[in-house]
Amino acid sequence: MHIKIGTRGSKLALWQAYYVEALLQEGGVETEIVTIETKGDKILDRSLSKIGSKGVFTEELEDQLRDGSIDIAVHSAKDLQSQLDEDFELIAFTEREKANDVLVSHDTSLSLKSGESFTVGTSSTRRIAILKHFYPHIKTVDMRGNLQTRLRKLEEGQCDALLLAYAGVHRMEYDDKIAEHLLLDEFTPAVGQGSVAIECALTLPEDKKETLKSLLNHDHTATCLLAERAFLKRLQGGCSIPVFAMATLHEDTINITGGIVSLDGSELIRRTESGSSAFPEELGTALADELLAAGAERILAEIKQHL
Numbered sequence: 001m002h003i004k005i006g007t008r009g010s011k012l013a014l015w016q017a018y019y020v021e022a023l024l025q026e027g028g029v030e031t032e033i034v035t036i037e038t039k040g041d042k043i044l045d046r047s048l049s050k051i052g053s054k055g056v057f058t059e060e061l062e063d064q065l066r067d068g069s070i071d072i073a074v075h076s077a078k079d080l081q082s083q084l085d086e087d088f089e090l091i092a093f094t095e096r097e098k099a100n101d102v103l104v105s106h107d108t109s110l111s112l113k114s115g116e117s118f119t120v121g122t123s124s125t126r127r128i129a130i131l132k133h134f135y136p137h138i139k140t141v142d143m144r145g146n147l148q149t150r151l152r153k154l155e156e157g158q159c160d161a162l163l164l165a166y167a168g169v170h171r172m173e174y175d176d177k178i179a180e181h182l183l184l185d186e187f188t189p190a191v192g193q194g195s196v197a198i199e200c201a202l203t204l205p206e207d208k209k210e211t212l213k214s215l216l217n218h219d220h221t222a223t224c225l226l227a228e229r230a231f232l233k234r235l236q237g238g239c240s241i242p243v244f245a246m247a248t249l250h251e252d253t254i255n256i257t258g259g260i261v262s263l264d265g266s267e268l269i270r271r272t273e274s275g276s277s278a279f280p281e282e283l284g285t286a287l288a289d290e291l292l293a294a295g296a297e298r299i300l301a302e303i304k305q306h307l
């Protein structure tokens, strides 16, 4: 069997594609990597929320899935919108890396907890709003671009630190620049953070789908991500909305914590729900409904007016 793997060209995206390639090759599958540039890679002077969150990093990959130029597209699970177009599906989620955020700096003595004021580069509305909520003494500057670009901007002194996903920092081997691991109950990660998602066209032949699933899918991770993604779908949050959720699985029980924070950080709502691993999507949806009733509906409406 031969699988053509489509990926974005950033160093992190390529790492993820090589990771998937290695898993396939171990299973005796021949592979080929096809690098594809997306709108999100090209447009670097506007925030993601202004370009439009839908498909910024996926559209060009999906065009090639549709015409068969590639068999699968490899994405950071957290970059994927909650609702794919109807002719695509996610057939696998790889084993999740530690999902937390980290503070990255040349000065590894920096700490949000210290009370000291410094400037953090990030353009994630989730991270900015959570910083405003818990650490109002921290200044933020907008910092888009792929990991390499952001690290260069840090180097140039455009900020004192970056706020990033541990998964990406670790994959790029910048662990020695981690100043602080942030708490999951303050910086609850974005939905899907730390896992790699495999997308294909519905029309991909069944034998390929079976092989891909058996070699790439991590059942435990997939159960958690199904709950998180159902949560995101109900809240209709793209990656530009400060919504967060993380599920964990212990035996047959999923625990999921999720919430939303207003853009100025003044209001943060967070809830936890538990339920059977047999019904991950129902659990994610129920958590979202609970939040909507508890004020998330109003916060979401306010956010959508601003973006």
Ligand SMILES: NCc1[nH]cc(CCC(=O)O)c1CC(=O)O
Residues within 6 Å of the ligand: 076, 077, 078, 079, 163, 164, 165, 166, 167, 168, 169, 192, 193, 194, 195, 196
């Ligand atoms: N939005 C960009 C993005 N997409 C995935 C990761 C990191 C890897 C991951 O979470 O899987 C990052 C960088 C970051 O947020 O620090």
